[in-house]
Each structure stands twice: as structure tokens, then as C-alpha cells.
Amino acid sequence: MQRSSFLSDDCPPMGIYETLYAFRDSFGKFMGSPGTHPWSQGFPLTTQLTGGPELPGSVAVTWEDRFYPKAWGHPLLRDAIAAHYNNFYGSRITPENVMVFAGGRPGIYAVLAFLKKHVEVRIGNVEWPAYLDILTQTGCSWRVVPFTRENGFHPANATYFDRSGLNAKTHLMPVISNPGNPTGHTRAGAELEELIAMAEQPKNGILLDEAYEMFHATKGVSGIRYVKDLDNSNVFLAGACTKGLQSPGIRIGWIIASKKNVETLSNFSSFGMGGVSHPSQLYAAQLLEPKRVAQARDALTRHYGMQRERYGKAFAAMGLKVHTGDGGFYHWLELPAGLNADELNRRLFKHGAAILKGFDCDMARPHQKDPSYRSPYESFFRFSFGPLLPATFESDIAILRQVLDEYRAAVAR
Numbered sequence: 001m002q003r004s005s006f007l008s009d010d011c012p013p014m015g016i017y018e019t020l021y022a023f024r025d026s027f028g029k030f031m032g033s034p035g036t037h038p039w040s041q042g043f044p045l046t047t048q049l050t051g052g053p054e055l056p057g058s059v060a061v062t063w064e065d066r067f068y069p070k071a072w073g074h075p076l077l078r079d080a081i082a083a084h085y086n087n088f089y090g091s092r093i094t095p096e097n098v099m100v101f102a103g104g105r106p107g108i109y110a111v112l113a114f115l116k117k118h119v120e121v122r123i124g125n126v127e128w129p130a131y132l133d134i135l136t137q138t139g140c141s142w143r144v145v146p147f148t149r150e151n152g153f154h155p156a157n158a159t160y161f162d163r164s165g166l167n168a169k170t171h172l173m174p175v176i177s178n179p180g181n182p183t184g185h186t187r188a189g190a191e192l193e194e195l196i197a198m199a200e201q202p203k204n205g206i207l208l209d210e211a212y213e214m215f216h217a218t219k220g221v222s223g224i225r226y227v228k229d230l231d232n233s234n235v236f237l238a239g240a241c242t243k244g245l246q247s248p249g250i251r252i253g254w255i256i257a258s259k260k261n262v263e264t265l266s267n268f269s270s271f272g273m274g275g276v277s278h279p280s281q282l283y284a285a286q287l288l289e290p291k292r293v294a295q296a297r298d299a300l301t302r303h304y305g306m307q308r309e310r311y312g313k314a315f316a317a318m319g320l321k322v323h324t325g326d327g328g329f330y331h332w333l334e335l336p337a338g339l340n341a342d343e344l345n346r347r348l349f350k351h352g353a354a355i356l357k358g359f360d361c362d363m364a365r366p367h368q369k370d371p372s373y374r375s376p377y378e379s380f381f382r383f384s385f386g387p388l389l390p391a392t393f394e395s396d397i398a399i400l401r402q403v404l405d406e407y408r409a410a411v412a413r
């Protein structure tokens with residue numbers, strides 16, 4: 001007889017994996033392998049962009065790099081990250097405001113795992129699928145902020161801090177991806193300034209996930225520009241080498257926070273993480289070389305701005321509603337009435353393509369499958385142009401148009 005597992009029965013993989021396994025079963029290959037169209041995937045091009053900087057090819061490892069790393073991060077990398085923000089955004093953070101993690105997710109996970117019980121998370125109804133798993137597994141309490149056609153999938157800042165019905169002891173912590181995954185909506189300029197001012201009010205904080213910091217026409221958008229007193233705040237900014245620095249495989253991310261909050265996170269590292277790989281941190285420090293980053297910001301803005309615009313136009317022309325904002329590398333799309341993203345995906349699989357269903361981005365859905373739950377986003381999907389080379393544009397559009405036309409005709413019959 002099979003013994004019952006000691007580990008949680010409530011630990012499914014992030015929503016997208018189900019799609020990836022279904023894709024493999026249908027198409028016979030893993031998504032991302034040659035001959036597939038990775039529109040469901042959230043990674044950037046990892047090759048040099050036109051006009052962009054070269055990506056370092058190696059990293060020197062000495063006997064010192066075989067020591068245990070410092071719990072809070074390599075001094076060289078912490079310096080480089082602090083300078084990265086201070087030089088571009090005019091902030092004055094110090095290396096003691098930087099905590100290094102093995103990628104963006106572990107940093108976000110750690111912040112949420114150590115939230116006090118009286119802190120309530122506020123999260124948009126449409127957000128990055130992993131947040132739902134992280135909030136569930138860390139035992140956070142959260143409330144969902146409406147994302148609708150009426151508010152343009154971009155609710156006002158104040159909605160995240162609405163205290164109606166709360167008692168005095170509850171503190172609020174919005175978790176926002178900015179630019180947003182999957183919507184591309186971005187809070188910048190005065191709107192971002194207002195968001196940060198609200199987050200610095202007593203009883204408030206924020207976890208602003210800036211994984212897509214460089215994917216915006218302004219070449220960079222970060223709340224740090226507007227933070228007045230980081231060390232006396234519960235502002236947490238998440239960053240990573242994953243997207244703009246084109247290096248998801250090196251697994252380097254970080255949290256910018258008050259010195260006190262960084263100390264707590266580094267205490268966690270001392271018993272729960274053991275620091276982060278030195279070779280990876282040294283590679284990240286090379287990536288952050290200021291001239292390289294300046295060149296990368298230009299090239300990313302040009303390449304991804306061009307892709308956002310032309311895919312958006314082509315999607316609108318084939319009858320999809322485009323609800324995308326002006327940042328990131330995703331389109332947030334709505335199918336014509338009567339069609340749903342689940343069936344669209346099954347049809348795309350046969351052509352070696354897949355999208356991310358809006359359902360997976362629904363933060364109000366139950367964590368475990370519940371067939372009785374109806375998501376308001378079943379006719380929505382995310383199209384990623386992150387990993388797509390310019391040369392695949394025509395064929396991507398031709399495949400999607402053909403599948404959509406066939407699906408429409410089948411429904412009309």
C-alpha cells in the first residue's frame with residue numbers, strides 16, 4: 001500500500017506548467033524546443049540584441065569564490081546594484097539596502113514568508129500566476145483588487161490601500177508587478193510617485209516587483225526614484241537579472257528595502273539559504289557594468305517597443321481586443337465573444353504554439369482546481385513576445401490568424 005506523503009498535498013506547479021505538460025502530450029515536444037512557438041513563455045532573448053551590448057561569455061573563479069558566500073550578497077554585487085539605482089534614478093541607497101537572492105522569485109517568496117500576521121496583502125485580480133502559489137504557500141492573507149474592462153485593467157493607486165471594513169491593527173501591503181505581467185500596464189511618473197507616497201504612509205508598505213524595469217519607453221521605471229525615506233519604510237522593490245539583463249539562467253535577483261528589513265532577510269539567508277553562488281554573483285556584477293546597462297536600456301526599448309507595437313496592430317486587425325499597457329513584453333488580449341482561451345490553446349498546440357490562459361493569471365481563483373469556479377478571464381490570454389526573434393513575426397501572425405479563423409468558423413457552425 002502506498003504510504004501517505006509527509007509533504008503537502010497542496011503543492012501543484014505554477015499554473016503555466018499544466019499548459020506546458022498538456023502541450024508536450026499533444027505536440028510530442030517540450031515548448032521551447034526547435035519547431036515550437038514559445039508565445040506562452042516569460043523569458044527574454046538571451047542573445048545580443050541589435051545595437052545591444054555583448055553578453056559576458058565567462059567568469060573567473062578563484063579560491064576565494066569557493067568560500068561560503070556572505071548571507072546578504074557579494075560586496076561587489078551589492079555595490080553594483082546600489083550604483084545601478086542611484087545612477088539611473090537619482091536615489092541614495094547603500095549596499096546595506098540590498099539583499100541578494102537566487103533569482104526574483106526567492107526574494108519575493110522570502111518577503112512574503114516573513115510578513116507579520118497583521119499585514120494584509122492587496123493584489124490585482126490579474127497578476128503573475130506565481131503570486132497565487134507564493135501567497136498560498138507562505139500563508140499570507142490577501143484581498144483582490146478589481147481588474148476590469150471598465151478600469152482598463154489599471155485600477156487607481158488608492159484602490160490598493162482601501163481601508164473600508166478594516167480594523168485599526170491591519171496594515172496593508174500591495175504586491176504589484178510594474179510593468180505588469182501579464183497586462184503590460186505600468187505606473188510611471190506622477191502616478192508612480194503617488195503610489196510610493198501612499199506606500200510610505202503609516203500602516204502601509206508595498207512589494208513592487210520591478211522584474212520588467214527596463215521594458216518601458218522611458219528606458220527604466222522604478223519606484224526608488226520617489227522613495228523619500230527607505231530606511232523608515234516598508235517599501236520592498238524586487239529586481240533581477242532575469243529579464244532586462246537577459247540572463248534568467250544565472251539565477252540572480254534582489255530585494256531593495258530598509259536596512260532593518262534587509263537584516264531580517266539576511267538572517268533568513270544565514271539559516272535557510274546559505275547565500276547565493278559566487279560565480280553567478282560575479283557574472284551579475286559584470287552584467288551591471290554601467291556602460292553596458294546604458295546600451296542595454298536603449299536596445300531593449302527599441303526592440304521590445306517595436307515588437308509591442310507591431311504585434312498589437314496585427315492582433316487588433318485579426319479581431320482580438322488589445323488591453324495591453326505600455327510596458328513589459330506581453331500582450332493582454334481578449335477573444336471575440338463565444339471563444340475561450342482553453343480551446344484556443346488546444347487548437348494552437350497542434351501547430352506547436354501555446355499562450356498563457358487568462359484563467360491562470362486570475363488571483364481570485366481557488367488554488368486547487370475547482371470545476372465549479374468560473375473565472376472572468378476565460379476569454380483572455382497573454383501573448384509573450386519576450387523570446388521571439390524579429391524574423392518570426394510573419395509566421396506567428398499567420399498561425400494565430402489561421403487558428404482563430406478556424407475556431408471562429410467552428411463556433412459559428
Ligand SMILES: Cc1ncc(COP(=O)(O)O)c(C=O)c1O
Pocket residue numbers: 042102103104105106128177181209211240242248252253
Ligand atoms: C512578475 C515577475 N516577477 C519576477 C519574475 C522573476 O522571476 P525569476 O527571476 O525567479 O525567474 C518574473 C519572471 O517570470 C515575473 O514575471
